[in-house]
Amino acid sequence: MFMTKTILKNLLTxxxxxxxxxxxxxxxxxxxxxxxxxxxxxxLCGVCQMRCPSQCIKVDKQAKTWEVDPFSCVYCGVCVEAxxxxxxxxxxxxxxxxxxxxxxxxxxxxxxxxxxxAT
Amino acid sequence: xxxxxxxxxxQHPVLPEPLHLTLTIEDEIVKEAIPKLGYVHRGLEKLAEIxxxxxxxxxxxxxxxxxxxxxxxCYCQGIESLMGLEVPSRAKYLRTIWSEMHRIxxxxxxxxxxxxxxxFESLFMQFWRIRERVMDLQEETAGNRVILSVNQVGGxxxxxxxxxxxxxxxxxxxxxxxxxxxxxxxxxxxTVKLRTVGKGVLTKEKAYELGAAGPTxxxxxxxxxxxxxGYAAYSELDFAPVVETDGDCYARTTVRFNEIFQxxxxxxxxxxxxxxGELAVKPKGLPTGEVVSRVEQPRGECLYYIRGAGKKxxxxxxxRTPTFANIPPLLDMLPGCDxxxxxxxxLTIDPCISCTER
Numbered sequence: 001m002f003m004t005k006t007i008l009k010n011l012l013t014x015x016x017x018x019x020x021x022x023x024x025x026x027x028x029x030x031x032x033x034x035x036x037x038x039x040x041x042x043x044l045c046g047v048c049q050m051r052c053p054s055q056c057i058k059v060d061k062q063a064k065t066w067e068v069d070p071f072s073c074v075y076c077g078v079c080v081e082a083x084x085x086x087x088x089x090x091x092x093x094x095x096x097x098x099x100x101x102x103x104x105x106x107x108x109x110x111x112x113x114x115x116x117x118a119t
Numbered sequence: 120x121x122x123x124x125x126x127x128x129x130q131h132p133v134l135p136e137p138l139h140l141t142l143t144i145e146d147e148i149v150k151e152a153i154p155k156l157g158y159v160h161r162g163l164e165k166l167a168e169i170x171x172x173x174x175x176x177x178x179x180x181x182x183x184x185x186x187x188x189x190x191x192x193c194y195c196q197g198i199e200s201l202m203g204l205e206v207p208s209r210a211k212y213l214r215t216i217w218s219e220m221h222r223i224x225x226x227x228x229x230x231x232x233x234x235x236x237x238x239f240e241s242l243f244m245q246f247w248r249i250r251e252r253v254m255d256l257q258e259e260t261a262g263n264r265v266i267l268s269v270n271q272v273g274g275x276x277x278x279x280x281x282x283x284x285x286x287x288x289x290x291x292x293x294x295x296x297x298x299x300x301x302x303x304x305x306x307x308x309x310t311v312k313l314r315t316v317g318k319g320v321l322t323k324e325k326a327y328e329l330g331a332a333g334p335t336x337x338x339x340x341x342x343x344x345x346x347x348x349g350y351a352a353y354s355e356l357d358f359a360p361v362v363e364t365d366g367d368c369y370a371r372t373t374v375r376f377n378e379i380f381q382x383x384x385x386x387x388x389x390x391x392x393x394x395x396g397e398l399a400v401k402p403k404g405l406p407t408g409e410v411v412s413r414v415e416q417p418r419g420e421c422l423y424y425i426r427g428a429g430k431k432x433x434x435x436x437x438x439r440t441p442t443f444a445n446i447p448p449l450l451d452m453l454p455g456c457d458x459x460x461x462x463x464x465x466l467t468i469d470p471c472i473s474c475t476e477r
Contacts, residue, residue: 002303006245016248028255030277032262053170053177076177076268081276 027092032075034091037066039106041087048079048088064108070095122150125458129158133236133462136472140465144458152453154446160476167436172198172406172427173272175436179423180266182438183474185225186416188217188261191270194436196350197412197425198272202404207397208352210274215352215389216287217261217269218414219382223294224253225417226375226382229469230305233372236466237314242304249297252290259283274399284390291383298379306373315368319452319464322366329451332444333419334378335468338363338370345415356388371467378417405429416441418469440474 018025027033044066046059056072057079059065073095080088123144129137137158143151166178179194180187192214199206206214231246254264260279261267269275279287305311321331326339336343337360344360346353361377363370406427413422419441426435445468452464 002308003241006300006304007241016251028259030260030262031258032268051174053174074177074181074266075263076266077262077276078174078177078268 029092031092032077032090033093034070034095035068035073035075035079036089036091037068037106038087038089039066039108041085042066042106042108043085043087044108045084047082047084051078051082053078065105066108067103067105069103071101121145127461129155131462133466134470134472135232136470138465138470138472140453140461142453142458142461147458149453149456149458149461152450154450156446156472156476158476159473161473163477164436164438167433169432171431172433175433176270176272177268179436179438180268182477183440183471184265185228185471186221186418186421186474187266188214188221188269189414189416189421190438191268192218192351193412193414193421193423194425195270195272196414197410197423198406198427199402200410200412201406201408201425201427202272202402204273204400204402206274207400208394209278209396210398211352212389212393213275213277213279213398214270215356216279216386217257217267217275218351219386219389220253220257221267222382222417223379224250224257225469226379227253227298229375229417229466230372233463233466234305236462237311239311242301245301245304249294249301252294256287256290260287271399273402274397276399278398284393288387288390291386295380295383298376302376305376306369312369314460314463315372318368318460319456319467320365320367321448321452323364325451326366326448329447330444331419331448332441333416333469334361334371334374335419335445335448337361338374339366340364345413345420348413350414352389352392355392356385358385358388368463368467375469405431406433418442418471418474419444438477440471440477442468442471442475445470446475 044059044061049057049059054072054074056069058067077090080090125142125144127140127142128134129139139155141153142149163178163182167175170178176191176194180191182190227246227250231243234242257267258264260283261269261277269277321339323340326336326341342360342362358381361374361381363373407429409426411424413420421441422439424437427433449468456464
């Protein structure tokens with residue numbers, strides 16, 4: 001009996017849920033999402049690797065590579081704050097689901113023609 | 120009739136997490152209950168040996184998904200007292216605000232699960248719809264919905280702007296209004312009362328003796344709340360523990376329901392007193408010595424024992440979570456109850472098994 005008012009109200013108001021793949025929620029301005037890197041700015045100092053609590057980042061100075069395991073990343077944003085040159089940033093949205101797990105590797109090119117190559 | 124031994128759990132429709140109880144029943148009346156824990160042990164305390172004390176903040180947050188911010192807060196308080204850091208007062212207030220947001224969403228989650236436990240699924244949906252608003256507040260202010268990652272040693276990592284504060288207060292007004300609309304359904308409904316009133320009574324003496332914590336303890340008439348110790352900004356805010364005296368399932372529901380409004384009130388107070396200033400101080404040195412840090416989680420008192428030897432890595436982190444303290448009272452409540460009431464009784468202690476087993 002006590003629910004009657006709520007039920008009637010629910011019948012007259014719009015849905016509380018979204019039709020997800022067709023209608024997506026706007027992300028919040030400060031959400032922490034997928035970790036990305038601007039490889040041109042990176043100085044390969046390795047601070048992100050040292051600070052990461054889930055140890056998902058690997059930096060190789062010799063090979064000039066920066067590697068992240070997106071499936072271990074916990075979106076805490078510690079590396080983004082610790083980066084001395086601010087080359088790391090986070091997207092607003094978390095990583096989409098995939099069929100196969102894969103590491104994301106960026107190689108720093110020696111010249112300014114550099115384009116971060118994802119494998 | 121002869122005694123029957125019935126395994127309850129670890130997989131049971133009412134339990135979100137694996138808890139096993141071996142129930143000895145006679146004529147559908149429970150005579151004895153023996154718990155078995157350890158299904159989700161992850162060894163997070165051991166990780167303190169290979170992760171430094173700053174990384175550990177993000178690891179202890181993952182002990183529990185529901186009270187993540189409070190685990191980090193408790194841990195950071197411990198490390199801060201070992202290092203002798205004085206946290207800026209703005210950071211203290213912001214910590215309080217996030218802690219109370221966690222309490223609101225945890226209690227709404229529990230009320231929903233509880234409604235689901237006695238088969239009132241539409242009420243479950245109503246509570247979770249309200250909860251979604253609080254989750255949005257957390258995502259906007261902290262960056263993540265569940266595991267906030269806002270605490271750091273020496274303060275907080277994020278600020279709440281004036282516009283966000285206004286939005287939070289407006290949303291909380293809606294949350295308050297919508298929760299009040301459901302008050303008569305969860306607290307006055309005839310069928311709900313049949314399932315809760317007089318079931319699983321935990322007397323005041325037993326609650327004290329068995330070391331119950333949080334709403335389970337307060338529903339038995341003991342006004343004990345770790346927030347009274349005045350950590351974060353609680354010493355400057357005005358509140359009194361929510362207490363009920365009956366000690367049954369209904370009293371525990373009432374305590375949690377009323378604590379939502381208490382938390383909303385505390386957030387309002389915190390915003391009205393929010394001082395300007397620094398967000399964090401820079402930590403110096405390494406944690407040396409041992410400390411016990413306590414906070415009041417939505418489920419009760421959480422205790423951290425931290426020992427550091429002046430190294431980057433801590434020697435020992437021991438976590439005592441509220442559900443661990445609430446299992447002996449649960450075993451005291453179960454004998455004498457109907458088998459059909461067991462799921463409801465287990466839920467009234469708000470079990471978080473991942474917390475308990477870490």
